[in-house]
Amino acid sequence: MFDDLIMPPADKILSLMPIFRQDSRSNKIDLGVGVYRDASGTTPIPRAVREAEKRIHTAQTTKAYVGPAGDPVFCDLIGRLVFGEAAPWERIRGIQTPGGAGALTVLAGLISLARPGAAVHVPDPTWVNHVSILEDNGLRVVTYPYLDRRTGEVDFDTLLDHFSRSERGDIVLLHGCCHNPTGADPSRSQWQALAEIIAERGLVPLVDIAYQGFGEGLEDDAFVVRLLAGMVPEMLVSSSCSKNFGIYRERTGAAFILARNADRADAAKAQLTVRARVVYSMPPDHGSAIVRTVLEDPALAADWRAELDDMRSSILSLRQGLAASFRRFTNGSDYDFLAKNKGMFSLIGLTPGEAVMLREQHAIYIVEDGRINVAGLQASQIDTFAEAVLAVRGKR
Template identity: 50%
Template sequence: MFETLEAAKPDKILALIGMLREDARENKVDLGVGVYKDDTGQTPVMRALRQAEERLLMEQNSKSYLGLAGDTGFNHAMTTLAFGEGFDVSRIRTVQAPGGSGALRILAELLKRAKPDATIWISDPTWPNHVPMMQAARLTIKTYPYFDAETGTVSFEAMVAALETAAPGDIVLLHGCCHNPTGANLNGAQWERIAQLLATRNLFPFIDIAYQGFGDGLEEDAAGLRTVAAHVPEMVVAASCSKNFAVYRDRVGAAMLMARNEKEATIAAGQLMGVARGSYSMPPDHGAAAVRIVLEDAALTADWKSELESMRTRMLDLRVGLADALRLKSNSDHFDFVARHRGMFSRLGLTPEQVARLRTEHAIYMVDDSRINVAGLPGDRLDEVAAAIVSVL
C-alpha cells in the first residue's frame, strides 16, 4: 500500500524549530514559531485559565460526550465575544470546533455542500493553512492582493480592484484583525468599503478571527467583523482561542454562521454538525469548558482581560522599540511600519538569502519570507537585533 506514496514536502516552520533546537549559541533569538512569549521566553498559562481549570477539575463529574455542537455555553460566549452584546443572534448558530483551523475546515466543507461550484478568494499573502484547507474542501481558489512589501501597508486599492472582478456568490476569506502573516490591518474606513463591496456585489464573507484582543483591544479588533455583519445577509466566521486565551495545545475554536433567517440558520447548523460528524465527530471539551468558565464569571473575565491587555501592550512596546532601533541603526524610516502593524507578526521585507544570513551569522531565526513573531523579540536586546538586520541588507 504505502509504496505508492511520495515523501511529503518538509514543513518549513518545523524544520526551523529543529535548526533552532540544535543551535548551541546562547544568544539565539526565535522569531519564527507563532506562539505568544513573555519576557522570559515562555508561553504562559493565563491566570484566569488556571483558576478555571482548577474549578473544572473540582466540579466536573462526567467525561461523557456533550454532542456535536460541543459546549453550548462556550458557543454562546464566543458568539457574543465576536458579534458584540447588542447584536441580534437569532440568525446565528455556533458549533465548537477543534481550534480555529478546525472551524475553518468544517466551514469550508459546509460552503462546498451549499454551493458545489463555489470559488473562494484568498489574500496574497495569507496564513499557510488557508490554501491547503480550502483545497481539501475542493473549493476553487482565486487570490486577491493584500500586502505591499515595499511600504509595509495594505495594498487596498489593488485588493478592491481584484474583488470587484469576483462573481456574485463567490466567497471572500478575510482576516478579522492582526492580519497574518503581515501585521498590516484594514482601518475602519477600509472595512466599511469592503463591507459595502461585499453587499453590493453579493459576495459571501468568510472571516477568520484568530487574534481578537492582540491588536487594538477586544472590542476594537472585532469592529471589522461587526461592520461586515451589519451590511450582509449571511456570512461565516472561524474564531480561535489559541492566542487570546493561550490554549494552543487544547485546540479551542468556534465555527459560526449567520444566515438570512432563523430557519436557514438552523438547517445550515444541522449540516455543519453533519460535516463535523464525518470528520472528527465530537470536539475536545477541556479547553472550551475552561474558556466558558472564564467568560461566564465576571471576576475571571476581568482578570483575563487585564492579562490580555498586558500582552497586547507588551507587543506594542516591542514594536515601537524595534522600529526605533532599526531607524537608528539604518539611518532610515524604512522599517517604521513595524510600529504601525498590529498583532504578533510583521513581515520585514527581507530576501530568503538575507534571512539565511541572519540565522547563520547572528543566530536570529525567522521564516524565509521574513515574517517575525514580535512576541519573541528580546526586549533588552533590540539594538542588537536591529544591528543584525541592518547588517544583512
Template identity: 50%
Template sequence: MFENLQAQPADKILALMQAFRDDPRADKIDLGVGVYRNAEGITPIMRAIKSAEHRLWQEQTSKAYVGLAGDPAFADAMIRLVLNNAVPRENIAAAATPGGTGAVRQAFEMIRLANPDVRIFVSDPTWPNHLSILKFMGVETVAYRYFDSQSGGVDFDGMMADLGALRKGDVVLLHGCCHNPTGANMNLVEWQAVIDLLNDKGAVPMIDLAYQGFGDGLEADAKPTRMVASQVPECLIATSCSKNFGIYRERTGMLMAVSRNADATALNQATLAYLNRQDYSFPPDHGARLVSMILNDSALRADWTSELEEMRKTMLGLREQLAGELQRLSGSDRFGFIAQHRGMFSRLGIDPEKVEKLRADHGIYMIGDSRINIAGLNRETVPILAQAIVDVGA
C-alpha cells in the same frame, strides 16, 4: 498499497522550528513559530485559566460527551465576545471545533457543500495553512493583492481592483484583525468599502478571527467582524482561543454561521453538527469549558482581560522599540511601519537571501518571507535583532 504514497511538501514553519532546535548556539533567537512568549521566553498559562482549571477539577463530575456542536454555553459566550449583539442570536449557528484551524477547515467544508464549484478569494499573502487546506480539498482559489511591501501597509487599491472580479456566490476570506503574516490591517473606512463591494457582487465573506485582543483591544479588534456580520446577508466566522486565552494545546475554536433568519440558522446548525460528526464527531471540551467559565464569571473575566491587555501592550512596546532602534542604527524610517502593525506578526520586507544570512550568521530564525513573531522578542533581544538587520544590509 502504502508504497504508492507520495512525499508531501514540508511545512515551512515546522521545519524552521526543528532547525532552531538543532542549532547549538546559545544566543539563537526564534521569531518563527506563532506563539506568544513572555520576556523569559515562556508561553505562560494565564492566571484566569489556572483558576478556572482548579475550579473545574473540583466541580466536574463527568467526562461524558457534550454534543456534536459542543457545549451551548461556550457558543453563547463566544458569540457575545465576538459579535456582542451585532446580529440577533437566533440568526447565528455555532459549533465548537478543534482549534481555529478546525474552524477554518469546517468553514471550507460547509462552503464546498453549499457550492461545489465555489471560488475562494484569498489575500496575497495569507496564513500558509489556508492555501494548504484549500489545495488539499481541491477548492479553486483566487489571490487578491493585499500587502504593499514598499510602504508596509495595505495595498487597498490593488485589493479592490482584484475583488472587482468577484462573481455571485464567490467567497472572500478576510482576516478579522492582526493580519497573518503581515501585521497590516485595513481601517474601518476600507472595511466598509469591502462590505459594500461584497453586497454589490453577491459574494460571501468568511472571516478568520484568530487574534482578538492582540491588536487594539478586544472591542476594537472585533469591530470589523461586527460590521461585516451586521451588514451582509450571510457570512462565516472562524474563531480561535489559542492566542487570547493561551490554550494552544487544548485546541479550542468555534465556527459561526450568520444567516438571514431563524429557518436558515436551523439548517446551518444541523450542517455544522453533521460536519463535526463526519470529521471528528464530538469536539474537545476542556478548553471550551474553561473559556466559558471565564467569560461568564465577572472576577475571572476581569483578571483575563487585564492579563490579555498586559500581553497586548508588551507586544506594542516591542514594536515601538524595534522600529526606533532600526531608525537609530540605519538613519532611515524605512521600518517605521513595524510600530503601526498590530498583532504578533510583521513582514519586514527583507529578501530571502538576507533572511538566510540572519539565520546563518546571527542565529536569528524567521520565515523566508521575512515574517517575524514580535512576541518572540524581549527588550534585550530587540537591539540584537536590529543590529543584525543592519549588518546584513537589509
C-alpha cells in the same frame, strides 16, 4: 499501498521548531513559531486560565461525550465576544471546534457542500494553512492583492479594484484583525468601503479571527465582523481561543454562520455539525470548559481581560522599540511600519536566502517568507535583531 507516496514539502513554520531546539548557540532567538512570549521568553498560561483549570479539576464529575457541536454555552459566550451583543442572533448559529483550524475545516466543508468548487479569494500573502484547508475541501483558491511591500501597509486601491470585479457568490476570506503574516490591517474607513463592495456585489465573507484582543483590544478587533454582520445576508466566521486565552494545545475555537433567516441558519448549523461528526466526531472539552469558566465568572473574566491587555501592550512596546532601533541604525523611516502593524506578525522584507543567513550567521530564526513573530523578541534583543537584519541585507 504506500509505495508511491512522496514526502510532502516541509511546513515552513513547523519545520523550524526541531532545528531551533537542536541549535546549541546560547544567543539563539526564535521569531518563527506564532506563539506569544512574555519578557522571560515563556508562553504563559494566563492566571484566570490556571484558576479555571483548578475549578474544573475539582468540580468535574464525568468525561462522558459532549456531542459534535460541543458546549452550547461556550458557543454563546464566544459568539457574543465576536459578534457583540447587538448582532442579529436569530440568524446566527455556532458550533465549538478544535481550534480555529478546526473551525476553518468545517466551514470549508460547508462551503463545498453548498457550492461545490466555489472560488474563495484569499489575501496574498495569507496563513499557509488557509490554502491547504480550502483546497483540501475541493474549493478553488484565488488570491487577491493585499500588501504594498514598499510601505508595509494594505494596498487598498488594488484590493478594492479586485473585488469590484469578483463574481457574485464568490467567497472572500478576510483576517478579522492582526493579519498573518503581514500585521497590516485595513483602517476602519477601508473596512467600511470593503464591506460595502462585498454587500453590493453579493460576495460572501468568511472572516477568520484568530487574534482577537492582540491588535487594538477585544471590542475594536471585532470591528469588521460586527460591521459585516449588519450588512450582508450570509457570512461565515472562524474564531480561535488559542492565542487570546493562551490555550494553544487545548484546541479551542468556534465556527459560526450567519444565514438569511432562522430556518436557513438551522439547516447550515446541522450541516456544519455533520462536517464535525465526519472529520473529528467531537471537539475536545477541556479548553472550552476553561473559556466558559473564565467568561462566566466576572472576576476571572476581568482578570483575563487585564492580562490580555498586558500582552497587547507588551507587543506594542516591542514594535515601537524595534521601529526606533531601525530608525537609529538606518537614519531613515523604512521600518516605521513595524510600529503601525497589528498583532504578533510582520514581514521584515528578507528573501528566503537572507532568512537562512539570519539563522546560520546570527542564530535568529524567522520564517522563510520573512515573517517575524515580534512577541518572540525580548526588549534586550531588539538592537541585536535590527543590526542582524541590516547585516544580512548588506546595509551594515
